[in-house]
Amino acid sequence: EVQKQAARCMDCGIPYCHGPTGCPVHNQIPDWNDLVYNNNWEAAIQNLHSTNNFPEFTGRVCPAPCQEACTLNLEDAPVAIKTVEQAIADKAYELGFIRPQPATVHTGKKVAVIGSGPAGMAAAQQLGRAGHEVHVYERETKPGGLLRYGIPDFKMEKNFIDRRVEQMKGEGVTFHCGVNVGV
Numbered sequence: 001e002v003q004k005q006a007a008r009c010m011d012c013g014i015p016y017c018h019g020p021t022g023c024p025v026h027n028q029i030p031d032w033n034d035l036v037y038n039n040n041w042e043a044a045i046q047n048l049h050s051t052n053n054f055p056e057f058t059g060r061v062c063p064a065p066c067q068e069a070c071t072l073n074l075e076d077a078p079v080a081i082k083t084v085e086q087a088i089a090d091k092a093y094e095l096g097f098i099r100p101q102p103a104t105v106h107t108g109k110k111v112a113v114i115g116s117g118p119a120g121m122a123a124a125q126q127l128g129r130a131g132h133e134v135h136v137y138e139r140e141t142k143p144g145g146l147l148r149y150g151i152p153d154f155k156m157e158k159n160f161i162d163r164r165v166e167q168m169k170g171e172g173v174t175f176h177c178g179v180n181v182g183v
Helices: 002-007 029-037 041-049 055-061 065-069 081-094 118-129 159-170
Strands: 110-114 133-138 174-177
Touching (some): 002 029, 002 081, 029 041, 029 081, 041 055, 041 081, 055 081, 065 081, 110 118, 118 133, 118 159, 159 174
Parallel strands (some): 133 174
């Protein structure tokens, strides 16, 4: 079913699904739809990760302006882009394509990231992969920020956050929970 949805993507000359009228993170939607259609899940997650650190989150909580902007929406139902994005992330975990990528060179520099919401986690992941020693400080008892404490379980189950946190720990990111910085 996911591959059928991906196949519906028309690879428009001007893909309105991303850019100012569609995806706010500029996901290369026609590209990864084509990769999914051709059963190339590893390339699909690589493409998706080139613009989005956490597609398993955005695929579940984003209001999907890309689908509203889909050209097919003019005369038919749009491509279920959000569903395809979720499937890419889930399949990538299932097939082992999302795994820790620890830095091969270390800078010797330490970075503190305050807050473990999506922005803090993305910064921590990128800084860690760049070779810095990263410590994330979170006020609550578990990492995730608003992903964990502001989004209800029916919208996104918390095991997706836990799975990503474990992957980041495998890259050397250290999480300190229950720490209220600046108080």
